[in-house]
Amino acid sequence: MTPAQPSAPWWQSAVVYQIYPWSFQDSNGDGIGDLPGIISRLDYLNGSADSLGVDAIWLSPIYPSPMHDFGYDVKDYCDIDPRFGTLADFDRLTLEAHRRGIRVVMDLVLNHTSNEHPWFIESRSSRTSAKRDWYYWADGKSGRRPPNNWAARFGGSAWTLDRHTGQYYLHSFLPEQPDLNWTNPAVREAVFDVVRFWLDRGVDGFRLDAINWLGKETSWPDNPRRLAWRSYYRQVHRYDRDQPHTHEALRALRASLKDRADIFLVGETSSDTPGGPAVFYGDGSNELHEVFDFRLLRSDWRPEVFRRLITDSDRAVPQGGWPPVVFSNHDQSRHIDRYGAGGDPIRRARAAALLLFTLRGTPFVYYGEEVGLRDGRLRRSDLRDPYTIRYWPWKAGRDPARTPMPWDDSPQGGFTSGTPWLPLSQDWRLTNVAREQHDPSSMLSLYKRLIRLKKHSQALTLGAYHPIDEGPKECLLFTREFREADKRQRLLIAVNFSAQPHRISVSVASLAPATTGTLILSTDPQRVEEDWNADQFHLGPDEGIVVSLQ
Numbered sequence: 001m002t003p004a005q006p007s008a009p010w011w012q013s014a015v016v017y018q019i020y021p022w023s024f025q026d027s028n029g030d031g032i033g034d035l036p037g038i039i040s041r042l043d044y045l046n047g048s049a050d051s052l053g054v055d056a057i058w059l060s061p062i063y064p065s066p067m068h069d070f071g072y073d074v075k076d077y078c079d080i081d082p083r084f085g086t087l088a089d090f091d092r093l094t095l096e097a098h099r100r101g102i103r104v105v106m107d108l109v110l111n112h113t114s115n116e117h118p119w120f121i122e123s124r125s126s127r128t129s130a131k132r133d134w135y136y137w138a139d140g141k142s143g144r145r146p147p148n149n150w151a152a153r154f155g156g157s158a159w160t161l162d163r164h165t166g167q168y169y170l171h172s173f174l175p176e177q178p179d180l181n182w183t184n185p186a187v188r189e190a191v192f193d194v195v196r197f198w199l200d201r202g203v204d205g206f207r208l209d210a211i212n213w214l215g216k217e218t219s220w221p222d223n224p225r226r227l228a229w230r231s232y233y234r235q236v237h238r239y240d241r242d243q244p245h246t247h248e249a250l251r252a253l254r255a256s257l258k259d260r261a262d263i264f265l266v267g268e269t270s271s272d273t274p275g276g277p278a279v280f281y282g283d284g285s286n287e288l289h290e291v292f293d294f295r296l297l298r299s300d301w302r303p304e305v306f307r308r309l310i311t312d313s314d315r316a317v318p319q320g321g322w323p324p325v326v327f328s329n330h331d332q333s334r335h336i337d338r339y340g341a342g343g344d345p346i347r348r349a350r351a352a353a354l355l356l357f358t359l360r361g362t363p364f365v366y367y368g369e370e371v372g373l374r375d376g377r378l379r380r381s382d383l384r385d386p387y388t389i390r391y392w393p394w395k396a397g398r399d400p401a402r403t404p405m406p407w408d409d410s411p412q413g414g415f416t417s418g419t420p421w422l423p424l425s426q427d428w429r430l431t432n433v434a435r436e437q438h439d440p441s442s443m444l445s446l447y448k449r450l451i452r453l454k455k456h457s458q459a460l461t462l463g464a465y466h467p468i469d470e471g472p473k474e475c476l477l478f479t480r481e482f483r484e485a486d487k488r489q490r491l492l493i494a495v496n497f498s499a500q501p502h503r504i505s506v507s508v509a510s511l512a513p514a515t516t517g518t519l520i521l522s523t524d525p526q527r528v529e530e531d532w533n534a535d536q537f538h539l540g541p542d543e544g545i546v547v548s549l550q
């Protein structure tokens, strides 16, 4: 667990691996992944020469939940859903993970709870309940209309009438996910107790869900309208999120961790947050350590878009903050399919992997991407995500990116001995860990090489990012540079976004003083280490390379 530079926080040189617990490894044959299953696969993640080499796992929610949003509707913040195991299993997982140098990051859902959480049950029991103001309640407008026009992220109004008390409660997502009232100090204290509960159990950080939703304008003004096809976008979200109060809450959370400089906070926000996601770094030392920027994750595989977004998001991070790099997660189609559309998905996914580990920031790997797992082609009857089924029944939604991890080519890919909760992705007999583990040309071998390269290079972990505005427009070029005293390490990274090969030359001005070097890694498995010269080098179709500059 040693960082590349002893003074740098551990996450700056870490690789984080997101586990979707439903889909990683089942141990009891019920078709649903669980904590003992994850424990049995820790050696795959780290601890031996053959392991992938990741430094931390982020577990999507494992708390007791009625699963209307697959765990993002929490019923009890201080326990484990029986589908996944017990607190004792969790303690064993943390212990075993730490033994292998893997830190554990919990998903913390602070904006809302489940409507089955005891806090909400008490809150809705009467207008005078002691917990009434733990959630947002408001009277409707005359004619049985909700208090204002706010739309829920998943569809429909953000208000639901509670017939029993005759008032509406606010939910930014599903009606089963009522929003907590963060203006209430008692709520804040209760949540900080939850944070302490998990810290006492040894967790190393938190991924904060939907964090820009915490603050709302509680005089409940209507959001201004605008034209769009989807109800959520038919309004400017001026009052229902991104309010100053969110920053206050995050500052309080960070301050509560002042004695724990080793605890990592990464936040999820909307890409269209005013000022961009980077506003949640605060001044770089008082809000979040890292904030996801999903613009690259949502972008097409286009060099001009990547060039602009990478440079923009790199510059937006204030001193003291650190960027995460993420291309896939449980809410989006996998990037092998998104970036691959209209091209060769595998070659492009290899080039994307090279970017993931060479850009400045903490790479987040979504389980399965390291073997090239594709979106599952699911039948309508296979779909499980209630949000899609309820609001977007004509779409495949998020389930295709949540199919079980393919471990080998045994029945059900080694994921379960029973019937998996979602079918395996179609190509699991070819795309799986066992098949790729010892094949030097596999995606898995490429991920391992890139992770090792990153770990051993201060230029790649802590170095500065410098874009190079030269070369064909289809290619993206940049350097990473680390300087300390008289030590200077520089790498050049070049990625071809097109299916055509390119001959490239880079001027001395962009690279001075070095114009020669050694090509140390290519995404093309046929290409081996070779001498490299800035005057004349080539990139094959969708090829990415790393050059160590003299």
Ligand code: NOJ
Binding pocket: 069, 072, 109, 173, 209, 210, 268, 330, 331
């Ligand atoms: C973001 C999570 O990633 C997503 O899965 C969830 O549905 C929403 N937040 C609501 O919690």
